Amino acid sequence: MPQMQESMRQADIPLKPTLPQHVSTAAASAIASTDPLNSLTEDQISQLVDYYIDYIHDKPHSLFHTPTLRRDVAQGSIDKTLLCAILGLVARFSPENDIRALGPRLASQAQHVLQSNLGAMSLESTQSWILLGNIVSADCDYACESLFFGIATRTAHIIGLAKPIPNETAISAETRLRTWLSLYMIDRWSSAGLGTPRQMSDRPASQGLPRMEFLFHGMQPEQEPWPVEPSGAGLWAHMITLVEIFGPIQDLNRLLATGTVDEAFIVSAVSSLSGRLDDWERQLPIDVRLNASNLELHQSRGQARTFVALHLGYYHYGSLLYFQYLDASASALPYAAIYAERCREHASAFSDLLRTSYDKGCEAMYNIVAHMAVVSSSVLIHTLLLGDEAQIDPAKARLESNFKILMRLRQWWPSVDSTTQKLFSFQKACLRSADNHTHKIDRWMVKFLLEHGNAIGDKTVETEFDTPSPYGGAGDSPQAQQIMARDRLTRQALSELRASSVYAAQTFSAM
Structure with missing residues (x-):
């Protein structure tokens, strides 16, 4: 594209957010008794979720159907560990000092719960490990990043994330496919980042690919089937x-x-x-x-x-x-x-x-x-x-x-x-x-x-x-x-x- 001549546009963003830091399991356990979500209003949580959707989601990973995510957050039905991981990643974008400072506690809460329940494997735990991997990599803890992504990948294999489920809704099937393929992309990047072997084999040609985002994210929760037959x-x-x-x-x-x-x-x-x-x-x-x-x-x-x-x-x-x-x-x-x-x-x-x-x-x-x-x-x-x-x-x-x-x-x-x-x-x-x-x-x-x-x-x-x-x-x-x-x-x-x-x-x- 031609080089732009006008001056750099300055976004209305904070200059120095307080960013999440990787915290040990013992330290996380010490603060886990106080739920950091209680420090946020519903409007603040909604705003942070919007930051996540606007700035992060569908870029380095694609994990959610955004209308369903927004609905679950509004209704309070979203997995709380998953919500902490989302907010812990994007609190850095908030213009409010108190919210930015809350980021480490949110991330530590998610990490503590996940580490305490490694056997509780699900789509939500897979997504949470991916988000935590992004959080610790932001603090240059690339060893933990690789470990967390590795746990997410192994969890996805164990729960059969790439396998079809009979009578599954279109939104559920697309969400699981996108999460699986996010792990595929993450594996290529994370392994390169540390010079370690890749964990996931090449994608089979028979595997489906994500459909058009504006159609997928335009669907309402529980809508079935696709509004039109996606052609691309x-x-x-x-x-x-x-x-x-x-x-x-x-x-x-x-x-x-x-x-x-x-x-x-x-x-x-x-x-x-x-x-x-x-x-x-x-x-x-x-x-x-x-x-x-x-x-x-x-x-x-x-x-x-x-x-x-x-x-x-x-x-x-x-x-x-x-x-x-x-x-x-x-x-x-x-x-x-x-x-x-x-x-x-x-x-x-x-x-x-x-x-x-x-x-x-x-x-x-x-x-x-x-x-x-x-x-x-x-x-x-x-x-x-x-x-x-x-x-x-x-x-x-x-x-x-x-x-x-x-x-x-x-x-x-x-x-x-x-x-x-x-x-x-x-x-x-x-x-x-x-x-x-x-x-x-x-x-x-x-x-x-x-x-x-x-x-x-x-x-x-x-x-x-x-x-x-x-x-x-x-x-x-x-x-x-x-x-x-x-x-x-x-x-x-x-x-x-x-x-x-x-x-x-x-x-x-x-x-």
Whole structure:
């Protein structure tokens, strides 16, 4: 999408919410006797549920039929542990200090009840574990995130979440399918985040996919059957077919880092995955393709943030697939220049769409957006260092836009601090010697690109510079002088971002 020119839209949101922290079982037990739900009015609970539906639901996961969720909350019939998990996740978005401060107690209450009743397995407990996984990951407790998601996945297998139930209502069947497929997506992301094996096998082709969101969420509770026969897949269906390509892209990058993959394999694997990404985009229905009119269409349906999340994922996966071609060591591979340009295009398009989402009031606000923005920024840094002159100013503007949004995300998600620090570690590795292989896929780079749950530290000389410089060390050559000039430009741009980060941190901590 074209880059937006107007200034960043400032949402009416708090600058420094008090965010949930992971609490031990003993500590949770100590506070469990006082029900934190009693501290909230019905209107406050309803408002928090609206935040969840608007900002989170149908983006990193899709767990509910929203009219049924709202009805159950209003009637007081919702599972209380599930409600605590929902509110514990989204209390951070409240403009009221007291409600934001209640978030940790709500999350701890849910965690305490779930851990005390591990044998009580149900759809509601599965959904609650997923929500708790999101809460602890926001505080960088990625080990617990993986554990909670693992419990949710195993619970779903045990209760047969993916199996049809005779005479089940359309809403119930769709809700269970969406929860199961949310776990499928979570498994691809969470395993990448810690570099652990995936728990769920590939999705069988015979398995159904979610239907259109505006039809599903437009149905009233207990309505049966579907109001019209759905003729197409929903946005979440396209998310699932897209994330099926993410697993092989991860696997390819991990293989590249071993240094044992021959050229023929690389050429074949990239060609195959590139074709799959192209086919996925080409086969999108007309009303799901990324353009301004479709963004308005999905905004009118209340699904603009989901529409944005779908295409942000596409651009992120493409950046990961083509990232290896940014490095000079891949320049001899077939189509290297084309693939390198595709990487830059994906990263730039990601930045433009992310900016547009904030300008148009459909902000991408879920946690993992920060990691994707950092990967996009790393490609933009390459453009600053080595791109054409005409690409420099747009790359710098996009890098600044990414960073502004990272600072916005930091208001809600503490993990953005460590995510942003990874970008500065990447900066340090690149600027240590800009004429070397700054973007080579090695073990350190795989951690940077994929393992958002693992710290990366500084890049060592052994892993950073284990191939000769493509510039031959001629310090007074025109090419070397150009690199040095770009080096200074990049240092200046990223120093400004680092200064902004320090200023933002001081400002938020003082509030």
